[in-house]
Amino acid sequence: MRRIGIIGAGQAGLLLALGLQQQGYEITVITDRDAPAILGGRVLSNQCVFEPALRHERALGVNFWDDIVPSIGGVAFTSGPITWKTPLDHPAQSVDQRLKMSDWLAEFADLGGEVRLHKVTPDDLESYAREFDLVLVAAGRGPQFDSLFARDDRFSPYSEPQRAISMMYVSGISDRVFPGVDFSLGPEGEYFALPVLTARGPAYGMYFSGIPGGPLDCWDGVTDIDQHFEIAARLLAEFFPWAKEILDHAAPNGPLDHLHGRITPIVRDPIGRLPSGALVLAMGDAAVTNDPIAGQGANLAAHCAAAYQARILEQGDAPFDEAFMRRGFADFWPLARVTTRFSNDLLAPPPPHVLATLETAQSVPAVAHRFAQLFNDPSDYEGWLTDEAESLRYLKSFA
Template sequence: MSVTSMPETKVTPRSIAIVGAGQAGLLLGCALLDQGYQVIIVTNRSAEEVWNGKVMSSQFIFEPALAIERRFGMNQWEDECPWTDGISFSVPAPDGSGTQAIHWHAMLDKPGQSVDQRVKMPGWMKEFERRGGELRIANVGVPELEALAASHELVLLAGGKGEIVNLLGRDEERSPVKQPMRALALTYVTGMKRHDYPECVNFNLIPGVGEYFVFPALTTKGKGETQACDIMVLEGVPGGPMDCWAGLSPEQHFEASMNVLKTFVPWEYERSRDCQLTDPNGILSGKITPTVRKPVLTLPSGRKIMGMGDAVLVNDPITGQGSNNATKGAGAYYEAIIARGGQPFDEAWMQATFDAFYNGYAKEAVRWTNSLLFPPPDFRVNLLGAAQQFPGIAARIADGFNDPRDFAHYWYEAADADRLIASEAQKAA
């Protein structure tokens, strides 16, 4: 996973095609161009269409992934985008009083950022072309994949939507959640009041109802300009009172968001009452089935293509790991491609490359994310409550957003959680 030791030596040009101009595909494409590879990216929307379209995600990126963007010279908005310094966590009191039974905040080791993909992807598309890549606007189906595979040494399928990604096939063993667990909504707003503590991803857990989290970001302002905003992420348990997004107009969507805040997290409503939508396209709703797909697709000709990014890893956004997984996956694929030298990108290499990334990192991000989609066991509630008393636990949970592998040490078993609490209590004694 380390990107600090990536080779700098230019390689003999090899031809690579990437289908999908998102976080993973554009990042990897630009990085490979810098190493002398011949790269084409095929996507179905132009930069202008992306800029003027609907929001696509909440895309909060934590420091380890930001470091990869920075390493590849893809941090164009770092000075412009608001920084988020920590994680806050709240649970409403069960008596309906509108107060917080649990509330704490902790600083991240280093801050993170969110740049609206309507800003980032058009900028990266232009950067890809500036570095010498070929950007082709076209729809891609099996015939187009066949043509790309016939003319390129490696084809990477990086698009996360559409029927084409389903051809990769779901990995049932790695995909224990079989249906959508939340009704999802994004609401991009301006005019939010700040908290009196450091800027945080403010996470609110509403037992039996869903979750609400919110954080600052950079979004569009029209005519090529940008502005600061806040992104509301609302996740409702299916069939519950937060499962209310289908068929709403932008105005109705915004009103429903405010009603959720007023009803379930009034402390968040109070600082949001003067908000307004950034633009009519600043909303999104839908449902996601968490999925890990198989990384190799065999085309009718027998040629192989490889999945990456959202095409192979689809997480519920409850932990904000999607863009981080895509970025870290792009970094891992980069290292593997460089290390391959002139050897063929065969099926064994494809499978081994994905397995190394999945087993070395993504597995624990998926495990942690899926754990939050189910009612928490008592020991985990106690752990979250103990974080209010012991800052060391709060800091440990916060930095798990940077690297979810640490949760394996205390998140899943009662004995491990109790051990961490006891250790922090002893330090405080």
């Protein structure tokens, strides 16, 4: 049986590891933290996973939280006087990645998968390439494997982070808070909140996305949750007062349930060539990193795992050569490309036809519904909101 090494135990690497393990492959996951360290560590993401990506998890039977996770049934949007709410066709869900990944890693090990604890460097990859028939790099975003996976300038319009981001989980939320993705847009940036299942129980993930240098870019130096909570309360009251009810009875969910940082969106060539000539294949954020503004990274990671798994199975005993790697990425890329475009466009000031669409959504539920489904599946974005004439024609059809 073929031996496959996967670097990283996140949404991309573990979903592929669990899927291939079920097919009888001998999988080794090499990762820098074990399950208890993940579970007891700092919060990682807001991880809103929409139904098309959940389908992959359900197909593998690793959707362990379906009966207890709060349902994310809709999308609410507010920007100044514009405000609307619409249901999602199928509920999304957010399971704290600390809980999800620690459970998945434990499941993988319980079923006989090999887990090695090691912080992998690019130099280590040569020995893995000799040991395994295929090496996948699923080690997430960041520059650590920059030397291997070249930036693709055609699809990477930004060379700097476009937002200062921050996130905090709070619990004790009033029942009146919208049980979906509650998204607000202002001149200083964005704020959104959504229900999350954490190891401590249900909570809400509160996310601020500030234009660099603006008043929402204020997180540098924040080190404890109480300070984070205080700043979040001030920002809500000042910039998103319609959403401040969320904190009325809330308290921080845990001391490590906050983060802040900046992410540069980058698309990379997913094939890395080692000095020996051996090839390794990137997946998830290691291949395509987006700013979290559209909440798509974990979704793309799941789609990537599903696409690669299908190609690996199809490959049978044939070598995992460059053509195989290109085919695997090509299956994933159409969705990744449009999702990346959608995410990157959301970071830019919205053009008038997009503002007109958001405004019309307030009075025309079909427009609100169509916009919200973009988060489920961004494929509809191109040819609609990327095309001013088509967008205006669509809006006119409701006049």
